[in-house]
Amino acid sequence: GFTKCQCTSHELFKITMFNHAISLFEKASSTRPTALMKRPSSFNGQEVGILLNAMHAFQYENRRLIELVLSHIDRWLSGYSTTEVLTTLWGIARVRKMIHEDSHADFEKVVTTLYDRIEFSGLGGRALGTIALSYGSIGVNNDRVVENIRKILETHPEQIEMKYLSIILTMMYSQQIPNFDSVLTDAISKMSLNANTAHVNALARILHLAKTCSIPVPPAQVEAICALVEILFPKIKAFELSHILVALKSFSLSKLAVESLDQYANIYVKQILNNVTRSTLERFVEYFCFSKGATGETLQCMLAELTNLPHSTEKHADWLTNTCSSLAISYPQCTSVCEYQKLQDKLRTFKARIT
Known part of the structure; x- marks a missing residue:
């Protein structure tokens, strides 16, 4: 069926990954609950993120699967790299609405542990933008995340591309972060205004925030x-x-x-x-x-x-x-x-x- 549809290899990879992940998880949930007890060689944080993104894209709502994914992350995330942590967080943000109130305590615990695993030093604008978008959607407050982002904005906002800077500032404003005005003042006073990396929509958003505040x-x-x-x-x-x-x-x-x-x-x-x-x-x-x-x-x-x-x-x-x-x-x-x-x-x- 794929010959007829305009499907890129990347999308095809995602669909294949999604099918592989679902069969793995559903098999584990029904017949062999122990299958997820060993670290799966082909199922790392990157793939967990892809699975969750695919669940969102296909609107595949499966409560049991999400619970399994959360317990799987909880069990294996001590070995996750920062990239795996960020991909997983973004995946969780995408399926946030599918997470049932009953599993909220487990969910908060997993998210908090993921936040604690982020190594902020050396992160670029894109990674910080992903953290900000995830943080805004997930809705679990975390002082460490906020303080680290605040520190980066106060010391070197000029190193963050405008596109990502606007995402970060918008999240901080919407989350009503304390002393946001001073963070925004620092960011706008020092931000890079290089025409090659400038982003029109981001500039409009940042200036609108400055006017609002x-x-x-x-x-x-x-x-x-x-x-x-x-x-x-x-x-x-x-x-x-x-x-x-x-x-x-x-x-x-x-x-x-x-x-x-x-x-x-x-x-x-x-x-x-x-x-x-x-x-x-x-x-x-x-x-x-x-x-x-x-x-x-x-x-x-x-x-x-x-x-x-x-x-x-x-x-x-x-x-x-x-x-x-x-x-x-x-x-x-x-x-x-x-x-x-x-x-x-x-x-x-x-x-x-x-x-």
């Missing part, structure tokens, strides 16, 4: 972030750019930085403003009302998008009215633009219909 970013770093954004402009999607611009707005930008950003924003915004969501458009309007640097063409694009938005409820109509007022205050000239008139007509018609 109102952290102070050193002026020199703000300038460096603006310069990076200018290099990345062609790669940035509309919703990412809207988050980035609104976050930068909150960093008390210099007049020069705003003018420079606007030069790029005016070129790219009109290319990407097409059927965007209401919240994305709202952020663009907020930024340009602050910068007052939108060209006539950019204004026209924003007004056209505002006109295209459905405003089926009174709340939407009120939002649109306020948005128009903000634009008219920042750009008095926009009230004579044809799109602005169209928008006002649309609003008048809607209001007449609901009164």
